[in-house]
Amino acid sequence: MKVYDKYIKDITKIGRFTMLLGLVVSFLPPLVMTLVFGFNPGLGAILAGAISQISVSGAxxxxxxxxxxxxxxxxxxxxxxxxxxxxxxxxxxxxxxxxxxxxxxxxxxxxxxxxxxxxxxxxxxxxxxxxxxxxxxxxxxxxxxxxxxxxxxxxxxxxxxxxxxxxxxSPKSGIFALTIAFVMTKIVDIIPGKPSFIVTLVSVFATIAFAKRQLIRKIDNKEA
Known part of the structure; x- marks a missing residue:
């Protein structure tokens, strides 16, 4: 096994553990407030807050x-x-x-x-x-x-x-990213609720697809 592969294997074990630990620690304060002190906004408020946050940063x-x-x-x-x-x-x-x-x-x-x-x-x-x-x-x-x-x-x-x-x-990819982000911003403005996460989702994956297409075309031109 290469040194880098062993490094990644060990990092994955440590990373998964620390992420789970961080998840537990993040939920610890609200759990203590709910179970120990009895402060609870109710399931409806929690779901409403979660849906609101996911709509903004879910992408x-x-x-x-x-x-x-x-x-x-x-x-x-x-x-x-x-x-x-x-x-x-x-x-x-x-x-x-x-x-x-x-x-x-x-x-x-x-x-x-x-x-x-x-x-x-x-x-x-x-x-x-x-x-x-x-x-x-x-x-x-x-x-x-x-x-x-x-x-x-x-x-x-x-x-x-x-x-x-x-x-x-990659100037072409940069211009494409700016263009698609601008277009999506205008489109989202006319959608009810203005789901801003769509701008990020479409812009990122569309730019990745465009950059990949440019790279494939560049490789094909070199091989031709």
Missing amino acids: FYFSEPISYFPIVGRAGLYMGFLSGNLVNMRIPAAVSALEGSGYKSGTDEGAIMGTIGIGVSIWVGIIFLLLSVFAGQTLLANLPESISRMLSLIIPALFGGVFAQFALK
Whole structure:
């Protein structure tokens, strides 16, 4: 067995255990509130909240693992989904690690570099989280209003930076992704209830299909 295969086998065991542990810990506070203190909103309210949340983020359960796996690999997905902030912190860190190392996404080496990037971002996040807990509120309260408004643009800027890095490698796929996302946004606006998850679901899988078609065409042209 290759070293990398053994690494993945061990990571899978640890990852499954930690994900199950995280699931138990996540449900522990509401279970304690319900069973120990007797606070319960009722089954109807719980189902209504669950359906509301699924309608918003349900598409991410399918699109994110498929989209991010080539960048971070199996270990990176376990770490990213357990630690959270996958889009606005973990993926940009993984992409930066890939770019800095020179390895390509979708390779074993690239997956390891992406995992290292996520690991570093988790530790950096913990350090800054501790700092923000003790001093962040005081600091933010004294920031000028112009800077506070600017901070709200951080996440869009991260999305744009990650998109640009990949769009430069495949401009046609980038243009297609922007076009299909824009079209789907307009379509969703006229659908009752405006199910925004459809934008993500269609945009991600349509772009994957388009990029795959471009890659196959490129390979066929080389072989011709």
